[in-house]
Amino acid sequence: MHKLLSNRITILWLVAPSMLLFLGMVCFPVLMSGYYGMTDWRGIGAYEFVGFTNYWNILFHDEVFWRSLWNALLLLAATLLIQHPIALLFSILVMNGGRFEKLYRTIFFLPAVISIVVTSKMWVSVFHPNYGMLNKLLDGIGLSMLKQDWLGDPKLAIWCVIIVVMWQGFGYALLLYYAGLQGIPKDIYEAAELDGAGRISLYTKVVIPLLRPMMRVAVVIAVTACLKQMETIFLMTNGGPANTTQFVGNYIYKTAFSSSLYGYGNAISVIFVIICLIITVVMNKAFSKDVGEF
Structure with a gap:
């Protein structure tokens, strides 16, 4: 078997099907999007080649595109600075929930399993x-002056x-940290307590550093989810009012299919793919340091 797998021809034949699938399903569509992004095609009929005009307009004149990226960054910042710390705290509380642990776990994960629609x-x-x-709640507690058109403002x-x-993604974040906590051997907790570590120092100096591998996974998933966010936006506001809640995925859909600017929509998608690749490289560099094992 070792001799077989050391043969380069054999290896080539083994990886050829998956490589062909990758080229046909990923690389080729991206290249075609790059080509159509240099046209004024409206999805049907004839079109003209316009060169890099679409790309230039997106990068230097399209305020909605940059607003959609800014919204994704806002969501990412809120996710990493608010959602994840709370999810980590609640995962610790759930792990110490005793006989109600399964009930708490179910309650917190419930929003993640309900349909986004x-x-x-x-x-x-x-x-x-x-x-x-x-x-209605603000009316009931005597705070009528705080009533707003929440999604219209x-x-x-x-x-x-x-x-x-x-709120929708809280359950996934909690589950990741909960799994990480479950993977830490009980001996480490006992050893830290024998050494005199208090409850706060136990988690800040022992547990959280050991959770770094899981935190890395959680951050990668958060970045991916924030960048590709579309369904909730489409169903709640469709990018409105005045494109203030626009995200790139929804913007591409509206541009290509609602406005019939198929060439321009493809140009947006190509630029977005390049931005995602840059973010991926930066993240790989940031997480390249070995976090160790326990």
């Missing part, structure tokens, strides 16, 4: 300015969407 429409109803639960809509997206 259902949860998004539910939150649209909650934020509705007339019959929404949030404004350009300054508030993006934060409402970010809250909903973080």
